[in-house]
Amino acid sequence: MSDILSITGLTKQYSSPRGKNKILHNLHLTVKSNEFICILGPSGCGKSTLLRCIAGFEDYSGEIICNSKVVKKPSVERVMVFQDYNQLFPWKTVEQNIQYPMKIQGIKDENDLRCRCEDMLKKVGLYEYRKFYPHELSGGMKQRVAIARAIALIPQIVLMDEPFAALDAITRNRLQGELYNISRTENMTVMFVTHNIQEAITLGTRILIMNSNGEIVVDEENNLPHPVRPSTKGYGELWDRYSKILQGVDE
Amino acid sequence: MNKENYTKLKSRYTSLGVQFIFVVICCISWQLYATSRNIMGFPALDVIVAHLIDSFTSTRQPILLYMAHSFILIVEGLAIGALTAVVLSGLSVVNNIIGSIYRLLISIFDLLPGVALLPILMITVGANDLSILILVIHSVLWPMSRNIMDGFRMIPPTYIEAGKNYGLSIYGLLAGVYIPASFANVLSGLKIGWARAWRGLISAEMIFGAAQSAGIGVYINNARTIWLDYPSVYGAIFLIIIVGVIVEYGFFHVIESRTVKRWGMIR
Amino acid sequence: MKKIISLVAIFVLGMFLLQGCGTNGQDGNAPKKITIAYQGGIGYAPVHVMESQKLIEKNYNGNVEVNYVKLDSGAAINEGIIGGTIDIGCMGLAPAISGVSKGIPYKAIANLCSQSNGLMSNDASISSLKQIKPEDKIALVSTGSIQHILLGMAAEKTLGDAHALDNNIQRMSHAEGMAALEAGVVKLHLTSAPFIYQERAQAKYIELPEVKEAWPQGNTFLVAMAATTLENDKELFEAVQKAFAQSVDYINSNPDDTISIEEQYLKLDKEVIKSYLKEPDCKFFTDIRGLRLMAEFMKRAGFVEKDVSKEQFCYGGVSCE
Numbered sequence: 001m002s003d004i005l006s007i008t009g010l011t012k013q014y015s016s017p018r019g020k021n022k023i024l025h026n027l028h029l030t031v032k033s034n035e036f037i038c039i040l041g042p043s044g045c046g047k048s049t050l051l052r053c054i055a056g057f058e059d060y061s062g063e064i065i066c067n068s069k070v071v072k073k074p075s076v077e078r079v080m081v082f083q084d085y086n087q088l089f090p091w092k093t094v095e096q097n098i099q100y101p102m103k104i105q106g107i108k109d110e111n112d113l114r115c116r117c118e119d120m121l122k123k124v125g126l127y128e129y130r131k132f133y134p135h136e137l138s139g140g141m142k143q144r145v146a147i148a149r150a151i152a153l154i155p156q157i158v159l160m161d162e163p164f165a166a167l168d169a170i171t172r173n174r175l176q177g178e179l180y181n182i183s184r185t186e187n188m189t190v191m192f193v194t195h196n197i198q199e200a201i202t203l204g205t206r207i208l209i210m211n212s213n214g215e216i217v218v219d220e221e222n223n224l225p226h227p228v229r230p231s232t233k234g235y236g237e238l239w240d241r242y243s244k245i246l247q248g249v250d251e
Numbered sequence: 252m253n254k255e256n257y258t259k260l261k262s263r264y265t266s267l268g269v270q271f272i273f274v275v276i277c278c279i280s281w282q283l284y285a286t287s288r289n290i291m292g293f294p295a296l297d298v299i300v301a302h303l304i305d306s307f308t309s310t311r312q313p314i315l316l317y318m319a320h321s322f323i324l325i326v327e328g329l330a331i332g333a334l335t336a337v338v339l340s341g342l343s344v345v346n347n348i349i350g351s352i353y354r355l356l357i358s359i360f361d362l363l364p365g366v367a368l369l370p371i372l373m374i375t376v377g378a379n380d381l382s383i384l385i386l387v388i389h390s391v392l393w394p395m396s397r398n399i400m401d402g403f404r405m406i407p408p409t410y411i412e413a414g415k416n417y418g419l420s421i422y423g424l425l426a427g428v429y430i431p432a433s434f435a436n437v438l439s440g441l442k443i444g445w446a447r448a449w450r451g452l453i454s455a456e457m458i459f460g461a462a463q464s465a466g467i468g469v470y471i472n473n474a475r476t477i478w479l480d481y482p483s484v485y486g487a488i489f490l491i492i493i494v495g496v497i498v499e500y501g502f503f504h505v506i507e508s509r510t511v512k513r514w515g516m517i518r
Numbered sequence: 519m520k521k522i523i524s525l526v527a528i529f530v531l532g533m534f535l536l537q538g539c540g541t542n543g544q545d546g547n548a549p550k551k552i553t554i555a556y557q558g559g560i561g562y563a564p565v566h567v568m569e570s571q572k573l574i575e576k577n578y579n580g581n582v583e584v585n586y587v588k589l590d591s592g593a594a595i596n597e598g599i600i601g602g603t604i605d606i607g608c609m610g611l612a613p614a615i616s617g618v619s620k621g622i623p624y625k626a627i628a629n630l631c632s633q634s635n636g637l638m639s640n641d642a643s644i645s646s647l648k649q650i651k652p653e654d655k656i657a658l659v660s661t662g663s664i665q666h667i668l669l670g671m672a673a674e675k676t677l678g679d680a681h682a683l684d685n686n687i688q689r690m691s692h693a694e695g696m697a698a699l700e701a702g703v704v705k706l707h708l709t710s711a712p713f714i715y716q717e718r719a720q721a722k723y724i725e726l727p728e729v730k731e732a733w734p735q736g737n738t739f740l741v742a743m744a745a746t747t748l749e750n751d752k753e754l755f756e757a758v759q760k761a762f763a764q765s766v767d768y769i770n771s772n773p774d775d776t777i778s779i780e781e782q783y784l785k786l787d788k789e790v791i792k793s794y795l796k797e798p799d800c801k802f803f804t805d806i807r808g809l810r811l812m813a814e815f816m817k818r819a820g821f822v823e824k825d826v827s828k829e830q831f832c833y834g835g836v837s838c839e
């Protein structure tokens with residue numbers, strides 16, 4: 001598999017009236033096509049910041065290269081699902097929210113638009129809500145629409161920032177399965193931030209753990225056979241190890 | 252009908268009822284006072300209404316023609332002003348130089364009452380419909396631009412980032428994200444602009460209205476200066492109020508409930 | 519229940535307010551108050567003299583407080599009289615005739631002056647009313663003003679229709695009209711002294727003779743109208759009438775003092791004022807001249823619905839023709 005993304009010496013700092021606040025230091029990371037990378041780390045360690053840099057929303061120093069091009073601004077090849085519940089356009093219905101980015105991409109055929117939209121909505125379980133406006137949905141429902149909107153574009157890289165945080169266990173399990181399958185069949189590369197070790201082990205083909213200084217302290221392949229369940233051999237051991245590391249890095 | 256809807260409807264109708272009773276009481280007091288005092292400058296309601304109805308059909312003073320003249324002017328001015336405000340506010344997002352100059356212009360001109368410009372307009376453009384049109388545009392353009400620019404600044408960055416992420420160009424972003432995301436501000440700017448323009452237009456017509464381009468302000472002035480016909484003055488004022496109420500409820504409320512209210516952006 | 523109470527409260531409050539508007543309580547000891555309204559220009563010199571020489575106060579045997587206000591149109595003064603806030607209003611003959619015809623409760627208590635009026639053009643191709651095209655604007659101070667009526671008289675005589683030029687009228691104050699004529703924003707300006715003198719002095723303007731000729735030289739231009747309520751107070755009424763007569767006298771017999779007073783009010787050079795006062799049209803006198811001429815015209819041309827007789831227009835003791 002080829003490298004789709006390579007990050008070298010990424011350093012990101014925010015400057016505020018209180019001074020400069022360095023979040024990421026000299027970070028290196030190479031991502032191969034079709035990897036499903038789960039990122040764990042204590043709150044505030046810079047996971048969202050890393051995704052935002054890759055998405056092209058932030059200025060940074062160092063180098064991020066995607067498809068052999070330097071990342072300078074956002075692009076549809078790297079679609080972001082934000083951590084924010086309010087990322088759908090409130091002036092568009094659920095359906096219009098999903099179709100709009102496709103239209104921007106030049107998909108004109110009404111039938112095609114509708115089919116893809118309906119298909120995605122069924123996958124996230126919100127088909128009945130297609131005519132609703134975002135303010136009429138719950139936080140978790142909005143998040144599911146946002147995922148549908150991003151996936152419907154079949155981007156090369158999806159950057160997901162805790163997309164399932166607001167979901168109940170059953171819906172979450174179902175969507176995890178759907179997401180994993182789509183990413184495999186559509187050959188998508190996924191970078192997925194989560195606080196849930198179970199989720200990371202279930203979904204990730206590779207797992208990163210960041211410490212509170214914004215450094216990657218664990219970067220390893222997840223070789224448990226798919227579909228991963230808590231009963232899978234090696235799961236418990238892995239869970240314990242990550243849990244200990246996370247407790248250790250969080251000070 | 253469920254209970255919640257019922258209470259909502261009920262409170263709405265009570266509020267309408269209270270307003271209605273209030274208006275009726277005002278009318279009765281007016282009528283009683285006017286008939287008991289019989290003052291020339293304070294005619295009774297029936298006299299005013301009779302004059303108003305008369306003047307709908309009168310050939311000497313067809314009030315509806317005067318009103319139509321003013322209304323067409325203001326609609327033209329509003330359209331031009333609103334469009335210019337949207338375009339210039341948009342360009343200010345695209346280009347920083349335009350943006351900073353435009354913000355300066357807004358802070359200068361938004362403070363300037365249109366009527367204060369009249370003497371200058373009169374000398375440079377002449378006292379004609381064009382002057383009034385410029386006045387209307389002035390009344391709309393600046394408050395609306397100010398509102399739109401404020402609205403742009405309040406847009407949650409996530410919407411803009413999402414738009415950029417999906418490959419919108421800067422102009423696509425303006426039309427597809429900036430304008431709809433700040434539509435509540437666009438509308439409130441338009442409302443302020445309409446109110447200022449409507450007042451400005453009538454004042455201007457009353458100050459220098461040419462007999463040739465006869466708007467409702469000229470009508471009031473004629474009633475006041477030539478015909479000394481005070482019931483007609485009141486009638487014209489009522490008509491102005493009626494037009495204002497129609498625009499408020501028939502236009503702004505309808506647009507609001509179909510857009511920003513429906514989108515959950517305002518209550 | 520609460521709602522009903524608040525509605526009743528509003529109703530009662532409203533009635534109180536309305537009641538309050540009309541009653542202007544005066545008790546015995548307080549000074550009598552009277553308000554005189556006038557407008558801008560040298561024609562109001564008698565009012566200026568009256569104020570500066572305190573003529574009403576001198577003629578009234580008692581405590582009186584005289585309040586002078588300057589307004590910008592006869593219409594505003596009419597409204598003040600109707601509303602009861604003005605007791606005496608000085609205005610052009612035409613709006614006074616309209617007011618009396620419409621039943622505004624006032625009559626003429628004195629005459630002020632005659633003044634020069636004229637219609638000036640800045641376009642060499644317009645030297646007669648006949649040459650005015652529909653798009654040529656005529657600036658004048660207000661519809662319904664004496665200037666408007668003079669235009670109507672001239673139009674009736676020359677064009678056969680008193681309203682032929684109504685659609686050319688552009689309302690502008692005298693000063694704005696002069697500036698607009700200068701700037702070419704309007705082609706014509708119908709104005710009165712002292713503006714007409716300044717415009718006549720400029721060679722580039724042409725005077726259209728019809729307006730000047732429409733109103734015979736020496737006919738009344740401004741009158742003082744007193745609310746009928748004033749007549750109930752005989753002493754005050756007479757004091758006011760005397761004061762007007764004395765001020766006209768004063769102007770005619772003390773030109774130098776008059777110039778000094780006018781300097782205060784008009785903020786013009788003494789020499790300029792002196793030249794205005796010397797103009798043959800600028801005369802101050804106590805009898806009203808030309809009432810019937812103007813009233814008949816206004817009736818004929820439809821500016822008023824009812825004719826106005828001398829008795830309807832003047833208080834007894836005011837001579838009038």
Ligand SMILES: Nc1ncnc2c1ncn2[C@@H]1O[C@H](COP(=O)(O)OP(=O)(O)OP(=O)(O)O)[C@@H](O)[C@H]1O
Nearest residue numbers: 014015016021023042043044045046047048049050
């Ligand atoms: N716009 C900003 N300006 C200044 N500082 C910022 C900004 N955004 C984030 N930070 C800081 O950067 C650090 C990392 O933030 P980030 O959002 O990347 O954390 P995170 O790992 O995603 O946390 P969480 O798990 O809580 O979402 C935080 O300390 C935060 O204070």
Ligand SMILES: [Mg+2]
Nearest residue numbers: 047048083161
């Ligand atoms: Mg985060």
